[in-house]
Amino acid sequence: MYKGLAGLTAGHFIPRTRYRHRIQGRAHLPPAVISSSHSNTMTTQQQEGEKRYDPGDTTLKFVNRQDDLDPLDDDTETLKAEMSCGHAVTPESLTGWCRSLLDQSQFKFLCPALEDGTFVKCGAEWSYQEVRRLAVLTTEEMEHFEKTMAALAAATYCEYKSCPVCETFVEREDLTNLSVLCTVCTADKGQRYEFCWQCLKQWKGPGPRSDRCDNDGCINQDLELLKNCETTSLPQVAGVTNCPSIRACPTCGQRVEHDKTGCKNILCPRCNKEFCFVCLKLTEDCLETSSYFTACSAGVAPRQTSIPTWKRN
Ligand SMILES: [Zn+2]
Ligand SMILES: [Zn+2]
Ligand SMILES: [Zn+2]
Ligand SMILES: [Zn+2]
Ligand SMILES: [Zn+2]
Known part of the structure; x- marks a missing residue:
């Protein structure tokens, strides 16, 4: 059973609305890109609307360094706090990042900060409780976050x-x-x-x-699609042609399509595991013998004939 969302419990419940939407996989996300809302040219009004930490809050660990969610951050005045993974954020940058995740139907809050001097994402999962506190979410924001999370969890899973x-x-x-x-x-x-x-x-x-x-x-529609979907190429990945255009996530079985942009990997919206759309190995395994934008050493995995069942816990 899925646990961890306020208001979502096992058994029966009647949601306010019915939702049924297409789940699309997404190519590998670029490293933390957040619209910067704290340029020097902003107006007083924006400044007033900006959330800040209370310097007297002893439950937070404040740090005086760059915002890890904003590579362009050169603002030394705004107080930063450290997340459980050790990366520094501001209420605005954290809110912005988590909102952008929700907009992309991701409701697990994963840290996008790059480990020092590498292109490796931190990837730590923050709990909603942690996000709520360190993003200093307003009542409206909390409402938006919680509603979206509950809807995504039910629809996605x-x-x-x-x-x-x-x-x-x-x-x-x-x-x-x-x-x-x-x-x-x-x-x-x-x-x-x-x-x-x-x-x-x-x-x-x-x-x-x-x-x-x-x-x-x-009949299982997903299985029919896996069997009968067209083939595709990934224009930005060298040497990949005739790849089935629909795959089932090797970890949880979620049906995903590649949007044909970016690298060959897909971050599964359901289980949040990243896998290679071409060879169907987990990204880390595929990358042992290839790179993000080149064909896999294992070649194009054939069409899947069964749908993996998610083994949670
Ligand atoms: Zn019934
Ligand atoms: Zn982190
Ligand atoms: Zn039946
Ligand atoms: Zn998955
Ligand atoms: Zn691969």
Whole structure:
């Protein structure tokens, strides 16, 4: 079960809105790019709107060095604080970065700072509690963050679907079993009611099963896409042609497409693991024998014929 979001609990809950959106993978993010809001030319009004740390706050560790989220930072006046990973931020730079992550459907807050003198991202995950405190989020910002995070978690993980009969949202805890029990309908009818996570009809045939139920037309659309999608090339990666245009994340099975820009790697929006779209190895493994913009030593991995199941915990 997914844990860690305020307001998201197991079992049933009815969201205010229904969301169903396409999840797209994204190419490797560039190192911390944040619009700088503290140039010397800004107006008094902007200055007033800018969030700052209270120098008297003894729960924060203040440092007097460059903002690690802003490579162009030359502002020595704004107080910086250290995140749990050791990188220095300001309320504005941290808010800006985390907002940009949410805008890209990422709701895990990963530190984008580069390790000293390298192009290696820190990648530490900050908790929302930490972000909220060190970004000095306003009430409106908190509302925006929490709403977006909850919506993204539910939609991205697809772990909540509405029961075809009573329409309450049900969480699927066993990701290898398509047969899902609706406790509301079971209580209503006085007999066990299970529906199929894939075709969203009453479960038919023996269970548990991970591929389909016995209803006509119960097929895995993602698997069909993996089998039948067109091939593509990655223009910026030397020597890559005829790569299937849709892949399943090797870690969690999330369907992703490459936007054809940038390097060959994809940061999975669901599990946040970065993998090579071409050879399907995790980025760190692929990079042992190749580079971001060259073909992999293992070549183009063939079309996937099954979807990996996420083994969390
Ligand atoms: Zn860091
Ligand atoms: Zn139901
Ligand atoms: Zn089915
Ligand atoms: Zn994934
Ligand atoms: Zn590769």
